[in-house]
Amino acid sequence: MSLIQADGTCNLKSPQNESVTLDWRADPFVSLSDLTLVVYDGSGGVPYHVHTLLMAYGGRKSKFVLEQIKNKSSRVRKRVGGSQTTRLGGRTDSDSNSTSSGPQQQQQALNRQHSDSAEYQVDIYVPSLAARYMPLFLDYIYGSTLQLTTDNAPPLRYLSNRFDVRDLHREVNSRFITRDLEPGTAAKYCAMADELKDYELRDRSVKLLAERFDGVNISTLGKLNPRLMRSLVQSDRLRCGSVELSEKIARYLRLRDEMLEDADKAERIDGPNSEFLSPLTDEDYYWLTHCQHxxxxxxxxxxxxxxxxxxxxxxxxxxxxxSLKARCLASSSKPEAMDALADHLEGNGP
Incomplete structure (x- = not known):
């Protein structure tokens, strides 16, 4: 006997008639887990011992998981070749009709149970950024209230789409990101969405940054890789004068150099670190400084x-x-350039 609460939580009765609260964090035997969700992120798989009742049929169900279970059940029915065998928790109709309990029959029953449990596994691949938020995602499925932030909204939005959880998508996208996406947060949304291959959110963020670029603090753009920065300055929505843009791009380049230097130090101490960082290429520098913008x-x-x-x-x-050289030489003959050179020689400038 089970009862799904309004918040998505659920209680079951164990074989000993004890109340069991479904909890993916608990021991799978104690919590009566009947489904293993294996999440791959490119560096291995992490198993989560979950419950079909909540994942596929609860108030916050995943249509992806439901379809996977239906497909697996269909393949099982085809494999038994039309025999009247129904899998329920490792038992079959033939088990209940059997009157023999000899060693051979017991071994066959154990083999069938092992086969059945292997059927109830769902595999899924997600980017590593999204995989880090799987515990928070499962907490939501199991009834917890979300505390949304700029950091967790993009991966939760991705997971809501990947697992097809419409209520979560509405909560993250319509009720939070729509309000939270502004010039101060857009660069972070852009970088995270790009890593998640959430191109709709990435392009939305680039558009906002371009339209409000004159008011964007350049320090927030440090984690945009050169490809994203190129998309930004080449956007037809860009609202920024040429001189101001050249100053912002120069600050961006200095900031990137500082971040790369810090990353190199961290790599020597802590191992490889690819956190949004990649050196500029000739093509990047050409387009970031193109005479068109x-x-x-x-x-x-x-x-x-x-x-x-x-x-x-x-x-x-x-x-x-x-050419960039011609534009720089033309500009360097102006009095402001001489002042900048004097400051640099005196150690007061960048």
Whole structure:
């Protein structure tokens, strides 16, 4: 006998007629788990001992899990070739009709039970970022109240789509992200959505950043990889003057260098770290400084771009009035450039 509560929790009666609360965190034998959910993230699989009653039929059910169970049940029925065998907790109709309890029959029953338990396993692959939030996702399925934040909303949104939990998707997307996505958080949403391959959320974040770029604190953009930063500056929604844009991109490049240096130190101490970081390529530098969106370079940053460009000879070898070198030289002749150079030589500038 079971009773599903309004909040999604559920109690069962054990064979000893004791009340059992379904809890995926508890010992699977004690909690009467009848389904193993194995989550793969590219570095191995993590098993979660869950319950069909809540995962497939509860108030916060997963349609993905339900379909997986239905498909497995269908394959089992086909495999028995039309015999009147119904699996229920490792028992069959033939078990209940059998009057013999000899060693051979007992072994056959054990073999059938092992086969049945193997059927009730659902495998799923998710990105590592989403896999870290599986415990929080399962807590929600089992009736817990979510405490949504900017950090957990993108992975929970991904899991709500992957597992097809519509109520969770509405709660995360419509009730939280819609209010929380603003210039101060958009870069984090963009980077996390890109890692999760949630392209709709990523593009939404890029659009917001582009439209409000003149008011965005550049320090929040540090975790955007060069590919995402290129998408931002090349967006037709970009609202930022050329001189101001050149100053923001210069600050972004300095910030990326600092982060890469810190990551190199961390790698020597703690092992590999790929946290959103990847060095700029010639192509990245070319498009981040393209004359289409940056026709004029800030005099304060002209010498910096020339110096930084030494890393990218293909870009600096370009000729013509629209080349980065030509734009920097034109800007460096202005009085502000001389002031910036003087500050740099005196140790007061970047």
């Amino acid at each position: 940056m026709p004029e370079i800030s005099p304060k940053e002209a010498l910096y771009y020339l110096s930084y460009g030494a890393r990218f000879p293909q870009v600096m070898a370009e000729v013509g009035s629209g």
